[in-house]
Amino acid sequence: MSELPVVVVGAGPVGLAAAAQVVARGLTPLVLESGDSAGAAVAQWNHVRLFSAWSELVDPTAAELLAATGWERPDPSGYPTGEEWARLYLRPLAAALGDRVRFGARVVGVARRGRDRVVDSGRDTEPLTVHVATADGEERISAQAVIDASGTWTTPNPLGGDGLPALGEQAAADRITYRVPNLGDPAVRARFAGKRIAVAGSGHSALTALVTLAGLAEENPGTEIVWLLRRGAVGTVFGGGEADQLPARGALGLRAQAAAExxxxxxxxxFRTAAVERIDDRLVLESFDGHKLDPVDEVVVLTGFRPDLTWLSEIRLDLDPVLQAPRALAPLIDPNVHSCGTVYPHGVAELAQPEAGVFLAGMKSYGRAPTFLAMTGYEQVRSIVAAIAGDHESAARVELTLPETGVCGGAGVFDEPAEASSGGCCAPAAPVDVTLVAR
Incomplete structure (x- = not known):
């Protein structure tokens, strides 16, 4: 089956890095992306600046592929926005890969050829098949391996405190957003200016929204922000500040703290939301213990993400029952256990599945856990592709040193730390004087 392609699902940073690794190994990649361009998910948060520097956002093997095209590498010390990451790196990388990247190709299923998940016979000899939906119809592609780097961006967690949509949440969808508002868009700015806004979440996405909306409040005095935390106290939610070895992330926490002060x-x-009620064109949020907030005009939900596993239903996966991450990886990333942002670099040994040749990588591999770093994903796919190519010595070798961090948290803005009131930081933030309504 070595003549078959290695199918990579998703043309985001980790998926494209996987394809670059496949090319470097002399194999054939085929990247299937449902969007119309590389970094389609990144394009939906173009306005947000990452707290990882360019030096941590460019895969080394991808950089070698790009160098042959005359690509000009961005200043390694700079911090790009999502728009810059896509324009200056992801799209050029997809262009360098050429027709090995297909857009408008949505993967709707993966299976073993001619076998459902129950059948043992032939599982070690038949190739994988990837079912794809395009504008022209359906097709089935045979593959020697499948690397699922599709991420979790399309499946944000709901407002409901039990993991399911709160009662009335879907009916109030016109007043609820699950993304950091782009106030650079005049229509979005008009939607939030002068309004009472509830922000739910305690991760870096939520802190980014708080900082953004606080700036709006300074310019529009009628703007009010209510920050909803499921945890019992603010604790160390603002992070490690100057102790964070990802400086931009530490600065974000300090800015959010300043906005609160x-x-x-x-x-x-x-406050764990149980219900959303519309009253006189405003929304009233109610917690599971019966506490009701004063009416708000808009709700921004930033409570993390979860993996979409529906199209992997015919593949034999071994996932942690809590995090929905590969079972061997889960103990390394479980926010209920770990109080520090450091996650040991890992690779194929932690990511391999019972279904030979199938791997979850990137944000998808973390399931519901936060704290993902782009360079962690790059190391994952380096190890995975080495194993696919038969270089097991390289696959087992760790070739990444992660920065020690002063706070839980990870790549970009996509995370929701553990809810324990003690927080989850290596270096606690200074005490915060904010208006608290304890429940």
């Missing part, structure tokens, strides 16, 4: 944010702790 300036009186732009009213914080409600221990």
């Amino acid at each position: 300036a009186g732009h944010v009213r914080t409600v702790t221990g």
Whole structure:
């Protein structure tokens, strides 16, 4: 089956890095991307600046592939926005890969050829088949291996505190957003200016939204921000500040803390949303213990993401029952256990599945866990592709040193740390004086 392609699902940073690794190994990649361009998910948060520098956002093997095209590498010390990451790196990388990247190709299923998940016979000899939906119809592609780097961006967690949509949440969808608002868009700015806004979440996405909306409140005095935390206290949610070895991430926490101290944010702790009721064109949020907030105009939900596993239903996966991450990886990333942002570099040994040749990589591999770094994903696919190519010595070798961090948290803005009131940081932030409504 070595003549068959290695199919990579998703043309985001980790998927394209996987394809570059496949090329470097002399194999044939085929990247299937449902969007119309590389970094289609990144394009949906173009306005957000990452807290990883360019030096941590470019895969070394991909950089070698790009160098042959005359690509000009961005300043390694700079911090790009999502738009810059896509324009200056992801799209050029997809162009360098050429027709080995297909857009508008949505993967709807993966299976072993002619076998459902129950059948043992032939599983070690038949290739994998990838079912794809395109504008022209359906097709089935045979593959020697499948690397699922499709991410979790399309499946954000709901507002409901039990992991399911709160009662009335879907009916109020016109007033609820699950992304950091882009206030550079005049229509979005008009939607939030002068309004009372509830922000749910305690990760870096939520902190980014708080900072953004606090700036809006300074310019529009009628703007009010209510910050909803499921955890019982603010604790160390603002992070390690200057102790964080990802400086931009530490700075984000300090800016969010400053916004709270300036009186732009009213914080409600221990609030797990059970219901959303529309009253006079405004929304009233109710917690599971019966506490109701004063009406708000808009709700920004930033409570993390989860993997979409539906199209892998015919593949034999061994996933942790809590995180929905590969079972061997889960103990390394479980936010219920770990109180520090450091996650040991890992590769094929932790990511291999019972279904030979199938791997979850990138954000998808973390399941519901936060704290993902792009360079962690690059090391994952380096190890995975080495194993596919038969270089097991390289696959087993760790070739990445991660920065020690002063706070839980990870790549870009996609995370929701553990809810324990003690926080989850290696270096606690300074005490914060904010308006608290303890429940």
